Structure formats: C-alpha cells, structure tokens
Amino acid sequence: MFPRNMSERRNPYPFDVFEPKWQQIWDAEKTFKVANPGEAGFDASRPKCYILDMFPYPSGAGLHVGHPEGYTATDIVSRYKRMNGFNVLHPMGWDSFGLPAEQYAIKTGQHPAVTTQGNIDNFRRQLKMLGFSYDWDREIATTDPEYVRWTQWVFLKLYNSYFCKECNKAKPVAELEAKGWSRDEIDAVRLAYVAEVPVNWSPDMGTVLANEEVEEWRSKGHTIERRMLRQWMLRITDYAERLIDELEPLDWPESIKLLQRNWIGxxxxxxxxxxxxxxxxxxxxxxxxxxxxxxxxxxxxxxxxxxxxxxxxxxxxxxxxxxxxxxxxxxxxxxxxxxxxxxxxxxxxxxxxxxxxxxxxxxxxxxxxxxxxxxxxxxxxxxxxxxxxxxxxxxxxxxxxxxxxxxxxxxxxxxxxxxxxxxxxxxxxxxxxxxxxxxxxxxxxxxxxxxxxKLRDWLFSRQRYWGEPFPIVWNEEDGRHYPLSESELPLLQPQMEDFKPSGDPRGPLVKATEWIRYSETSHRETNTMPQWAGSCWYYLRYLDPKNACAFVDPEVERYWMGSSEKPGGVDLYVGGTEHAVLHLLYARFWHKVLFDLGLLSTNEPFNKLVNQGLILGEDGQKMSKSRGNVVNPDDIVQQYGADSLRMYEMFMGPLKDVKPWATKGVEGVSRFLARVWRVAFVENQAGEWTLSGKVTACGCPEGSISPVRKEVHKTIRKVTSDIEEMSFNTAISKMMECTNAMTSAEKVCLPDYVNLLMVLNPFAPHITEEIYARLCEAFPQLPKQQLCMQEWPKHKEEYLVEDSLEIVIQINGKLRDKVQVAADAGREDVERAALAQPRIQELLEGLTVRKVIVVPGRLVNIVAN
Structure with missing residues (x-):
C-alpha cells in the first residue's frame, strides 16, 4: 500500500511538525470547551447547536479509516457553526460495556475493565491525532461508576412508572398505590417487569443474545438455542403508537423512518x-x-x-x-x-x-x-x-x-x-x-x-458480568422484587477473578456469593443490563457530565435540547445505518418516558439525523481483519498527515454514499494542500519554509475586483452553501479551483488568501492555522486569534458580478464554437460577435443564414442551409 521507503519520503509541506503542535495547543488551551448556562464564559446571546456522533464501541483493533468519515463531517459542521457565532456542543465518549469485551477478557484472562480502558485510551489518541474539535471535558464512558449510577437511576424511573392509556403517557406507580391498587396489579403494568419468555440462549457464552446478534456469534462457532427464561422486560409496546406518529416531524431520512415504522409494524x-x-x-x-x-x-x-x-x-x-x-x-x-x-x-x-x-x-x-x-x-x-x-x-x-x-x-x-x-x-x-x-x-x-x-416488549436481561447490575433485590420470603434506594447507587459488579460463564442461566454473578447476599432474607438480581442501556441516554449526560446531584441539570437540558414546542433535541446526529432501528428506537422510548415524567423538555431526542455511507476496502469489500483489507489511519496520517486524511474522506463522494478506499486519492488531496501552502511559502536550500512574497498586503486596492478576488468570493458562497447541505465533496472541488487561480496569479492579496484559509479551516484545521499563525508574524494588521475562533467570511455580491460571459455558438443546433461577450451586451451585439468568429465564418461558407436565435446569457443558434 505504501512505498517501501515511506520513512524517507519528503513531505510536500511540514505537516509532521505542525499537526501535533496544534493538537497540543487545542488540548492545553481547551479551545473547543463550551460553557453551560450559569458557568463562567457562557454567552447567552449566541444561539446553540448540539452536534453529535454515534459514540463508538472501543474495540481492541482501534479505528480503521472508515470510522473517521462521520466524525470528520460533524467536525466540519461544528467548526463552521462556531465561526458563525453559535455555542457549539460537540462531545465524544465511549459505549464501553459489551459482549465482545467480555469474550476477549475470557479468552485472554485479563479483566474487561483493563482491556476496555486500554482500548479507550487508543481510540482517544487516534481521534485527537485527527484534530477533531471535541469538548474533551465532557468525555464519558458507559462503564464509569458515575455513569452506571445514572443508568441505574433511569431504570428505576422505568420500574416505578406505568403507562396511563387514558392520558397516553408514563406516570409514577405511586399514583396507583394512592388509589389502592394491589402489588400484583401494579407489577402487571410497570414499564420494567419480569416475565418468563423464549430467548436465544448460548450455553457456551452463558448469556441471552438479541435476535440481531445470533448470526454473528453463531458464525464464530458459538452454539445458540431457544429456551424459556425469566427475564427483565421493558414495556416499549405501550409506546408503539407514539413511536410511529411522532416520527413524522423529524428531519430524518425517509428510509430510516420507514424502517422504524416497519419494525413497529x-x-x-x-x-x-x-x-x-x-x-x-x-x-x-x-x-x-x-x-x-x-x-x-x-x-x-x-x-x-x-x-x-x-x-x-x-x-x-x-x-x-x-x-x-x-x-x-x-x-x-x-x-x-x-x-x-x-x-x-x-x-x-x-x-x-x-x-x-x-x-x-x-x-x-x-x-x-x-x-x-x-x-x-x-x-x-x-x-x-x-x-x-x-x-x-x-x-x-x-x-x-x-x-x-x-x-x-x-x-x-x-x-x-x-x-x-x-x-x-x-x-x-x-x-x-x-x-x-x-x-x-x-x-x-x-x-x-x-x-x-409487530413490536415486542424489550428483552432487557443479559447473563453477563460486563454490564450494569440491576438495582433490584429479591425478597426470599414473598418472592417479590424491590428496588434499591437512590442513595445505594451506583451498584457496581463485584471484583471477580472468575467471571467466566458457567452455563447457569442466572449469570456469572451468581458465583459472587457475598455480593449477592443483600440481607438475611433477600438477595441481589444476578442478571445485568444489555449494552443498549448505556447508549439509550448518553447524549443527555454529555450536557452535564460532572453533575453529581442529577443526571442533567434542568436549565442546562432546556438550553441544549430546545423547547417542547418543536421536535427539539440534538440538532445534528450522524452515524451509520446499522443503528437505524434498535438504538434509535430504544433511545426514543427512554427519552419519551423521561419527558412524560417531567424530567426533559423535549419529546424527541434527535431532531436531524444523517447516515454516512460505508467506506469499503480497496478491494471493494467491507473492511475486516479476515479479508486483510483494513487500512489503519495511523499509517495514513504518518504518510500524508491528518488534514489529508480528513479532506480525502470528504472528497471521495457524497457523505451518504458507499465508497471504496483508494490510498492514491489521499496523495492527490495532499498535493492540493501543498499548493495551498506554497501560495505563501517557498523552501530554501536549508529545508526551511519562508514567505514567498506572493501574498501581499496591498497588491490589490480595496474595492477592486481582480480575477482571484472574484474566485475567492465565489468560493465563500459555494462552501457556505455546501456545508449547510453537508455536500462536502463539492465544497472541496470549489476550494481546489480557487487555489489553482491563486497559484496562477502573479500576486495574491492578503485578505483574499486569508478568506481561502478561513473556508478551508473546518476541513483542514492544522495547515490553515499554521499558515495563518506564520502570516500573523509577517503582517501585524492580522487579528492574533486562531482562525477557528474568528467570524466566518461573507461573500460580497458586487464581487460576483461578471464583466463578460461565455456564449455557446450552435449551427443548426450543434455546438460549433464559443465567444466571450460583455455581460451587458444586447442581442444585436451578441449576434454580431457570434457571426464574426473565424470558425463560424468558415463553417457558414456557401450556406445561407435563415435565422439567428439568441438566448440571452447562454447561446446563439444559427439556422442555415
């Protein structure tokens, strides 16, 4: 894939020097930290924008080049919105519970907490290496004790609630107790309940699997069979009607809405x-x-x-x-x-x-x-x-x-x-x-x-060690389940050397006899929650991750999630179609329950959803270790730089399309960034980069309209529109055209070059910040502030007015030539110019012109025989 002498290859610009430098600056200065209402630095005059990635499961393999596609898209939009005056919340965290981590721990003998933390550290390093503008102060992991605490707290809200069919919303079961309902009657309507149900049971893994997991684990050699087991269930079917009806106003792809409707059925x-x-x-x-x-x-x-x-x-x-x-x-x-x-x-x-x-x-x-x-x-x-x-x-x-x-x-x-x-x-x-x-x-x-x-109640039990324990105890005298008090949370798994499944349908926690014993007459629930539990509400914890008194402060939640008068919620949610049904459905269910209970201000969690397409291997197949077609972003960054990787992933094609990877394409984007760099700098014999003198402070009088200035303002208009539409590949094409115009020009005005750097900054933040910082040393009139914190440039319509137009000339409807005419030329002038073209005169020799049709601003068609 790479040249054998890649370590000796000269970089076209010194990305290996300045990219780590800017990542350290952003980290140290907390450049992308955003304040909450009530915190120092909060600016209430700015509108808010919450931009969210579907957070990753931190596997041991680390990222491959397919993963950063969606992250790069949201980072471009986040940087653009900041430059347009928004308070931007752009967080990252880790979906760190899960069966793969437990299976790996069983295989290697390492505790899943150890392997998971190592994986998280590697993922974080890779994401920082790519320059994503996350507010790392909001980082969460679903395995953190404080996060587990609030996941269990949300479960207790479900346990202590029922769905009132008269008012079509969740309400506390305490209301039923006050009406004199019996315990059996209340248990029959709880949103979280216990039932004997048919499940997919894997004897060798010792756990229940979701239907969607069966084929994956069976293909890895595991045995799966159907059996009846006592399981915790969530009564999502009570919300079936609302889950369908309330899809309509959301800005989601129609295909995803259809998948959800069909799943609910x-x-x-x-x-x-x-x-x-x-x-x-x-x-x-x-x-x-x-x-x-x-x-x-x-x-x-x-x-x-x-x-x-x-x-x-x-x-x-x-x-x-x-x-x-x-x-x-x-x-x-x-x-x-x-x-x-x-x-x-x-x-x-x-x-x-x-x-x-x-x-x-x-x-x-x-x-x-x-x-x-x-x-x-x-x-x-x-x-x-x-x-x-x-x-x-x-x-x-x-x-x-x-x-x-x-x-x-x-x-x-x-x-x-x-x-x-x-x-x-x-x-x-x-x-x-x-x-x-x-x-x-x-x-x-x-x-x-x-x-x-068709929707069935959500089977919420797993017989695993690596998951959130249920905050439930069983009374051995009456055989009933009871919730823990909130003061007893978080309930964490016991430290166990032997966490392997034994085939006991109660799960491996049954071996922790001291932990199980709650009192002389009661014991703890030994099932754990599925991985979905932590991913159902993570977007809410990002709002207020350090809050020890509540899962989110109400004022903070109202600010970031919007009002209940509109769908509200996350302004942009980007992720793969593999979560098109279950994650989105489960998150919507939990959100609606919390909304019904007065704990949230919006009825829906995600207002706008965008699915990125898959990036395939160079062989056109899905990337996997077994196929040997995985491309490691570490290798690409070492060879071409983070900005080149970011730009290439956005230049491959529309974000929503499935696209094959091609390393040569990264090389092409790298050459483009080198041209941007060389507009301002030249390399001397000592290998140092110095200003070329091409960029001048006064080379273009204010108000004059040079060809480069026209191109720059066309680029500002195009890139602005394309980012709003998330059409990143066409935005990059336009920036390439603008760079070519600057490369061809003898001189480039400083304001024009800075404007190009500004619109390129969300796409390639490292190189643009480095160029601008060096320009600041040479041109003291420039604001001494990072580009990413400056105001987004606005195009000027007067710079877009064309002095001349290119007109197509046809003879009998067939293209024969083109001619430049003044933009304000009349029909007679355009006709005269067309007929005067030597090529046209040659083709008309011996013919009689019967008619000349002029379409203003577009073409001239000469009818002759």
Whole structure:
C-alpha cells in the first residue's frame, strides 16, 4: 500500500511538525470547551447547536479509516457553526460495556475493565491525532461508576412508572398505590417487569443474545438455542403508537423512518377465539374477512398450550420437533426461501364462523414474539400457509376473488377483492367484509377488532458480568422484587477473578456469593443490563457530565435540547445505518418516558439525523481483519498527515454514499494542500519554509475586483452553501479551483488568501492555522486569534458580478464554437460577435443564414442551409 521507503519520503509541506503542535495547543488551551448556562464564559446571546456522533464501541483493533468519515463531517459542521457565532456542543465518549469485551477478557484472562480502558485510551489518541474539535471535558464512558449510577437511576424511573392509556403517557406507580391498587396489579403494568419468555440462549457464552446478534456469534462457532427464561422486560409496546406518529416531524431520512415504522409494524384486524380441548386459542389476523377459508391452525413450538393440545400418539414427534426448533434463530425460522416443516398435534379446533373442525399443527414459521404465537391458516391467500398446505396435503379454499383476472388468488392476498364462498360475507368488498366480520365476532362474543403491532416488549436481561447490575433485590420470603434506594447507587459488579460463564442461566454473578447476599432474607438480581442501556441516554449526560446531584441539570437540558414546542433535541446526529432501528428506537422510548415524567423538555431526542455511507476496502469489500483489507489511519496520517486524511474522506463522494478506499486519492488531496501552502511559502536550500512574497498586503486596492478576488468570493458562497447541505465533496472541488487561480496569479492579496484559509479551516484545521499563525508574524494588521475562533467570511455580491460571459455558438443546433461577450451586451451585439468568429465564418461558407436565435446569457443558434 505504501512505498517501501515511506520513512524517507519528503513531505510536500511540514505537516509532521505542525499537526501535533496544534493538537497540543487545542488540548492545553481547551479551545473547543463550551460553557453551560450559569458557568463562567457562557454567552447567552449566541444561539446553540448540539452536534453529535454515534459514540463508538472501543474495540481492541482501534479505528480503521472508515470510522473517521462521520466524525470528520460533524467536525466540519461544528467548526463552521462556531465561526458563525453559535455555542457549539460537540462531545465524544465511549459505549464501553459489551459482549465482545467480555469474550476477549475470557479468552485472554485479563479483566474487561483493563482491556476496555486500554482500548479507550487508543481510540482517544487516534481521534485527537485527527484534530477533531471535541469538548474533551465532557468525555464519558458507559462503564464509569458515575455513569452506571445514572443508568441505574433511569431504570428505576422505568420500574416505578406505568403507562396511563387514558392520558397516553408514563406516570409514577405511586399514583396507583394512592388509589389502592394491589402489588400484583401494579407489577402487571410497570414499564420494567419480569416475565418468563423464549430467548436465544448460548450455553457456551452463558448469556441471552438479541435476535440481531445470533448470526454473528453463531458464525464464530458459538452454539445458540431457544429456551424459556425469566427475564427483565421493558414495556416499549405501550409506546408503539407514539413511536410511529411522532416520527413524522423529524428531519430524518425517509428510509430510516420507514424502517422504524416497519419494525413497529402497526396493523388493524381482529382477535378470534378458537375452541380446542376445553381451551381457547386466540389468534390475531389482519384479514378477518378470510375466516371461512381457515382450513387448519398453527401453534408456534413455544406456545403455552402445546402440551394441552398434543395427543399421546403425537407426543414423541412433537417433542423431537420442538427440540429441533430450539436450535434455530427467528431469522432462520421465518426465511421465506426455506422448506416448510411442521408436525400434527393430533388435536382439532373449531372454526367459530362455521363450526367446522380444523387440525392443529405446530410449525416453526410461526413465532411466539409476533401476534399471539398462533395463527389461523388460510392457505388460499397466504404464501407460507399455501406452501405448508401443499407439502402436507391440507385443504385450500378460495374465499377472496381478486379485482382482476391478472392477479393470482392462490397463496396471495396482497389485494382487496370480493368475498366468495363465505356465507354472509359473499359478494362484499374486502373493506366491507372486514367490518361485517368484526361486528359478527363481537356480537357472538368470539372475537373483537384490534390494532396490533409487530413490536415486542424489550428483552432487557443479559447473563453477563460486563454490564450494569440491576438495582433490584429479591425478597426470599414473598418472592417479590424491590428496588434499591437512590442513595445505594451506583451498584457496581463485584471484583471477580472468575467471571467466566458457567452455563447457569442466572449469570456469572451468581458465583459472587457475598455480593449477592443483600440481607438475611433477600438477595441481589444476578442478571445485568444489555449494552443498549448505556447508549439509550448518553447524549443527555454529555450536557452535564460532572453533575453529581442529577443526571442533567434542568436549565442546562432546556438550553441544549430546545423547547417542547418543536421536535427539539440534538440538532445534528450522524452515524451509520446499522443503528437505524434498535438504538434509535430504544433511545426514543427512554427519552419519551423521561419527558412524560417531567424530567426533559423535549419529546424527541434527535431532531436531524444523517447516515454516512460505508467506506469499503480497496478491494471493494467491507473492511475486516479476515479479508486483510483494513487500512489503519495511523499509517495514513504518518504518510500524508491528518488534514489529508480528513479532506480525502470528504472528497471521495457524497457523505451518504458507499465508497471504496483508494490510498492514491489521499496523495492527490495532499498535493492540493501543498499548493495551498506554497501560495505563501517557498523552501530554501536549508529545508526551511519562508514567505514567498506572493501574498501581499496591498497588491490589490480595496474595492477592486481582480480575477482571484472574484474566485475567492465565489468560493465563500459555494462552501457556505455546501456545508449547510453537508455536500462536502463539492465544497472541496470549489476550494481546489480557487487555489489553482491563486497559484496562477502573479500576486495574491492578503485578505483574499486569508478568506481561502478561513473556508478551508473546518476541513483542514492544522495547515490553515499554521499558515495563518506564520502570516500573523509577517503582517501585524492580522487579528492574533486562531482562525477557528474568528467570524466566518461573507461573500460580497458586487464581487460576483461578471464583466463578460461565455456564449455557446450552435449551427443548426450543434455546438460549433464559443465567444466571450460583455455581460451587458444586447442581442444585436451578441449576434454580431457570434457571426464574426473565424470558425463560424468558415463553417457558414456557401450556406445561407435563415435565422439567428439568441438566448440571452447562454447561446446563439444559427439556422442555415
């Protein structure tokens, strides 16, 4: 990738000298520290701007060149906003709990606290090496004891709250206690509760995994199976409606909004009760109009009524099938392309609309996490049901006629048609049939209309050591859970030499017997929280990270997060699409609960969201150690400098696009920065850089409009607009054009050169600050202040007025030549100039000009034959 003699390669400008110097200055002087309301140095007259990166998980591998892309984008905007008079909050921290850290610790024998801290130190070094303008006084890590304290405090707020359906918001359970509700009634509505649920359990890692983690860890050789476990859950489903409706005003990509809506999965339909073996099996369907076409039922393998339905003859086959299903992930089970599997229970249910008995099957394509874990199968109008029915030779009955003969009816119901073979529904349109069926079900007491969501309550337990312990104790006399008092927080993990999982579903903390014992009659919860817990609210702790009395001061929160009259929240949030659903959904949920409880001033956490595209390896593949295509930013900075890396990542293409890395591209950007440097400096024989004399204080009288000045003010206008639009690649292109104009000029006025440095500063802060500092020594009239703290330049319209225009000349619609004319030239003058061009006269020889069409400011078309 690099020349063998890279250590001997001469740098085109001395970035290796001045880049570390400026990083040390920014660190020592706390250049980018921003004050909170009530603190010394706070300027209430300035508007605020909160610019946030999705904080990284500090892995042992450190950063690769794909990581700084989003960080560079937010840094450019942060620097630009400061220069435009904003109080800018631009923080950084670490999502430092997690399963990878624990697995690495288990593998190496080092404590995860030690390895995590080492990783954080390396990440911080790399980010400072790139000159990002973070307020490092606000640095946080989710593993810090004080941070753990407030994460546990937020959990207790959830534990001590319920969702009031009448007022559509969270309220304290103390209100229910005051109304005389029993403990059981209150536990049934808490936002944080305990339930026995099916989970993805890894015996060798000794923990539950989220569905999204299953394939990753299975690919690494870990075993994962389905089993029922007692878990802590968060009642996010209570917020499903608000999580959908309140997306609308946010300035987010429509694709991300759609992903969130689909994940929540709102649908309208009906619940229907089927009687079987003395029990009722409830199903949810979005197409109650197809009930007459239900020819069998399917229970998921985990359904609580399976044992009640299975006959003695089918019991062994059902047990074997359930065991096989336990080894599959939800994604594997619901894969449309997979061959359908199932087993007959031997039992039958009664279809309530016609009294017919239909067989009850068990199949893994039905999940306990969706609907009720049971379905009425209408194979004529559902793809999966159709394939299943064909394989097991079950009846297929058409009950909906499509609106067109071109639309198939078998195994497909993505349309609204007309009911057929459906008794009292026959002849009704689908919308009418739905309403009529729901009314019939409610009248007969065998069903009801219902809005349903795919979203399931959030499984919040992990059986790990490296996570936040729950601030909960269990009373052994009454078997109930109770919260710790706030004064007992933070509750930290015990120091354990043996933190490896033992396979005990209670987690490795069960081995810390002294820590577990809370009192003679109670013990601590041994599950820990998932990594999501710390990342749900980190953006709030940045506001007030040193506050020991509150998770954030209300006045500080109101200032940085805005008012509740608009979406408010973080002004710009940049990160990858891998967090498009879960992190954003979970953070919005926690934020809304805290807002409902009067602890926050805004209903949403992130007003504007931008996703950066992936940077691929030079081979066009995703960067990974296994592929050997990872590019280390340390190597690039050593070879070309931090500014070149920053500029190249922004010059590769639009921020949102996926782009392949090319080290030669960094070299090209480095040459551009060298041209900026050489406008002002030349290198003497001793290898020292001295002023070239090209930049002069009085080479261009005030008010005069030189070609360079025109180009500079075009550049100011273009870069300003492009930063606002986050179109960084086109901004850089314009700065390159401006630099070329200066390189070609005999003299460059000092104000023009400084203006170029100003607009380049957010992109390449080191070189621009160094050039400006050296200019200050030669030109005492310049303000002795870093560029990044000066006012952003404004273009002057009078400098953008063109004296002449380039006009295209066509003959019979085909481009033949161009001509320069005065900007205020009339039609006759433009026509005369076009016809006078030697090339045009040559082409018109022997032809008769029939007509000349002049489009002012653009072109002349000569019609001739």
């Amino acid at each position: 709102k649908s309208e339909g009906a619940e229907v009760a089927f009687k079987a073996n003395g029990h009722e099996i409830t199903v949810y369907t979005t197409r109650p109009d197809t009930l007459f076409g239900a020819t069998y039922m399917v229970l998921c393998p985990e359904h609580p009524l399976v044992d009640e339905m299975v006959t003695d003859e089918a019991r062994e086959a059902v047990a074997e099938y359930r065991k096989a299903c336990a080894a599959k992930s939800d994604l594997e089970r619901t894969d449309l392309a997979k061959d359908k599997s199932g087993v007959f229970t031997g039992a039958y249910a009664v279809n309530p609309v016609n009294g017919k008995e239909i067989p009850i099957w068990i199949a893994d394509y039905v999940l306990m996490g969706y609907g009720t874990g049971a379905i009425m199968a209408v194979p004529a109008h559902d793809e999966r049901d159709f394939e299943f029915a064909q394989k097991f030779e079950l009846p297929i009955l058409q009950v909906v006629a499509p609106p067109s003969d071109d639309i198939p009816w078998q195994g497909f119901c993505g349309y609204e048609g007309t009911s057929v073979n459906s008794d009292f529904l026959t002849g009704l349109s689908t919308p009418e049939a739905k309403k009529r069926m729901i009314a019939w079900l409610e009248e007969k007491g065998v069903g009801r209309g219902k809005v349903n969501y």
